[in-house]
Amino acid sequence: EVQLVESGGGLVQAGGSLRLSCAVSGLRFDDYAIGWFRQAPGKEREEVGCIASGNGKASYVDSVKGRFTISRDNSKNTAYLLMNNLKPEDTAVYFCGAEYLCLALRVGSENGYWGQGTQVTVSS
Secondary structure (H helix, E strand, C coil), X not given: CXXXXXXXXXXXXXXXXXXXXXXXXXXXXXXXXXXXXXXXCCCCCEEEEEECCCCCCEEECCCCCCCEXXXXXXXXXEEEEEECCCCHHHCEEEEEEEECCHHHHHCCCCCCEECCCEEEEEEC
C-alpha cells in the first residue's frame, strides 16, 4: 500500500518559518517526482512546487519563489518543503503528491498518490 504522510504544519507568525515533511512508503521513491500543493478555504488546490526524480531539479510557482525550497532525501524516502518568510496568504492545507513526472501531478493524473495534508496557519 502506498502512503504519503505529511507532517510539520502548525501555527506561525508572519515572517516565520516551517519545514514540512512528506514521508513516502510503498513505492520506489527514487523514481517519483514529489509535488507540494496547497488549498486554502474556499479556493482550489494550487501547486506550490515540485521536485523531479533523478536530478532532483525543483520548480516553484512565482508566489513562493525565493521563500520556499523543496528538497528530497532518497535514503529516507522523504521530501521536504522549507518555507521561509511566511505570509498570511500562505495559510492553507499543504499536500504532497507523488507521480513519475511533475507535469502529471499538475494535470491531475489519476495515477498519482496523495497524502492527507497538514495545516499551515500564518498569523499577521
